[in-house]
Amino acid sequence: MQSKEKIAIIGGGLSGSLLAICLAKRGFKVQLFERRGDIRKGQAEAGRSINLALSTRGIEALKKVDLAEKVLSDAIPMNGRMMHSVKGELTYQAYGKSGQFINSVSRSGLNIKLLELADEFENVELFFNHRCIDIDLNINTATLETKDGQKINIAADIIFGSDGAFSAVRSEMQKTNRFNYSQVYENYGYKELEIPPGPNGSFLIDKNALHIWPRGEFMMIALPNPNGSFTCTLFLAYEGKHSFENLKTKVDVTAFFETHFPDAMALMPGYLEDFFNNPTGNLVTIRSNPWVYNNFALIGDAAHAIIPFYGQGMNCSFEDVSEIDEIIETYYPDWNKIFTKYQEARIVNANAIADLACKNFVEMRDLVGKSSFIHFKKIEQELTEKYPNIYKSQYSLVSFSTAPYSEALAQGFKNEALIGYITEHKLEDKLDDPTVMMPLFRDFLGYDAE
């Protein structure tokens, strides 16, 4: 073990701490530097989403470090979307086949579990309140500033930047020759609100669903927490008719909720306080290429921040960690090859899930409430149940498989063409007739029965 490389990880959030565990298991000497205080001591940062949807990719990554069971035991399964109309009518769409679900988990709870596990390794050192203020890409060093203003220089053989969407490591890489980079903001912000628990920690709306209040140009969603509460997130444009700009006073906000979210409002006694006290979050998509330079590599949001509408930010970042771990397994000790393979494997898929997340924003806030979309989902659900080995919905490929995101993106277009044909030719009552369907599967999905 002594001969193995010393690895520094800048950023101890979800992906950084999982990476630390994976590398520690492989016997590397790992130092992890986190800008914030130790979340295990209750020093969580405000203004970040409280719960997240953990699905197959994330679970598979947690299995590698034997944490999946422990994390899932504290999670709440969400089997589908529950749409709330303005009148309070409910419509339900299952996410997949019976028994398939995504999991509402606490971000801080998960981060704590990861740090606790990392801390159990003798070859891991954790440093909190260490903010990266500079790196030198050519001599494998980083400068960190502690809370009391002290500056520390560290060196390592390999340095990972898992320091989030506004990564200090990436900002140095951005200065290198021919670095491709984009940051694109939605014209929308978000605000977190709360539906508190009912009596005795009961859930005031369906516990096992992701709730959506689709309103066309804007929407609210809610995910359950173990204590019976729901964390609601209002996604709203910054400017325009329905916008943060037009919600300046308590009267504005009250009227807005009365008009658009009367059923939710009745369950959110603190919504006005939350609205005015909580920060308004931005929604940004960040893409970069390359992700590696000399002995540095970006991972997680530092490489690819995506908007949250497919519930894949954490899952994608965890999959980065899984994949590089497997690549290390295969190519160690050739770090040059490891880094090359890593970015070859991941950049195309990070771009695909970024696209999918943008597409899903429109779907969630607008389409889910429309009859044509509901009809599409009904056909999709039937195909999924009747032909489980042939028809794979995009959602299930993203959330319930580890197929590359780029394949899920491509499959979605094929599925849309197939269901478009079925609708156009009014074949809805032929879905269980294989003599009709098999040729369509062949033509639209490229399915070969042989």
Added chain:
Amino acid sequence: MQSKEKIAIIGGGLSGSLLAICLAKRGFKVQLFERRGDIRKGQAEAGRSINLALSTRGIEALKKVDLAEKVLSDAIPMNGRMMHSVKGELTYQAYGKSGQFINSVSRSGLNIKLLELADEFENVELFFNHRCIDIDLNINTATLETKDGQKINIAADIIFGSDGAFSAVRSEMQKTNRFNYSQVYENYGYKELEIPPGPNGSFLIDKNALHIWPRGEFMMIALPNPNGSFTCTLFLAYEGKHSFENLKTKVDVTAFFETHFPDAMALMPGYLEDFFNNPTGNLVTIRSNPWVYNNFALIGDAAHAIIPFYGQGMNCSFEDVSEIDEIIETYYPDWNKIFTKYQEARIVNANAIADLACKNFVEMRDLVGKSSFIHFKKIEQELTEKYPNIYKSQYSLVSFSTAPYSEALAQGFKNEALIGYITEHKLEDKLDDPTVMMPLFRDFLGYDAE
């Protein structure tokens, strides 16, 4: 005049110096700060393209400051593209109708003329060797560093950043909330080479054409200079079969030119020296949004760097200047409105020409040599001649009009659909039959004869 605002311009290249003149004519007190030395004293920077294609948008902008005639008197008209096959066969495509041409001009010559004119205004001060190292967006100041390391703080009511693709002004704006930004590099670089003048300053290839050696994955182009020489630019991938990576030695380069550019090679005695001495340039597309913040505005490449394949970089930047000048005419002294209108008018069009330039790279290096493309251009040329008021080619809208680039982009798709239909239905011999063509113009181009 005393009450008018003091305006600072960071960057004295083409757009900065034209802007200085326009603002001076309106009576503003203008200070222009240029990082490099005074190009009028021969202190031009190496490694920038030597000649540029000036077309209608640029000419219209120069007319506003009465410079068009003077600039065009030193320019060389290019009436079309001359394609050189590997065997040295020539094919010619006119750029537009008879009498329409673009103009090869010297970048430094044009910049000198603009600076000379700017310098004639009493209310313009020029500062060279002043590099912007910081700006404060909130208090309208900039810090400039002189050649001897002295730091100077300046303040102005309005500050323009015309400091090019790697703008210091923009890099501060990038740090503001919700700034959208992207930099995307082509996997291609470029190298400038030279065809020297023939005897007595004669031109060794057709003087009045833009020459192209299209080779599919790579290409070379040449633009004429007044002294009889041509500046050639080789565009080549960094990596892959045909790439800079594979041209390491004189033997490699000689074999490459012998195989792909034998006719040009015979006219370039110094190509080997040029190849190894000249820097390899990058090709980057930069997009940003917003372009304005408080009293700062970006203009030219600082706001929107594009790749050179439509010959519109300078023309687009000059059009930025024209448009803001007209907006000032209308809305002065409401700078808030001026800035808002300016970016509303320009961002969409800068994005459109960026897209067009990327599209044209494929066209120039690959399609121009293909029979299907030549057939397309032949039909287009006939339609342009026969129906000058109905059929507008994309190229002519971009190069010979001031129609918004976004309209040219949209028109191109319509034209492709029309000519696709003509080809598919073999209507090539019906082009002068209005009873056939007018319904097509109506259906594909939305042309209404009423």
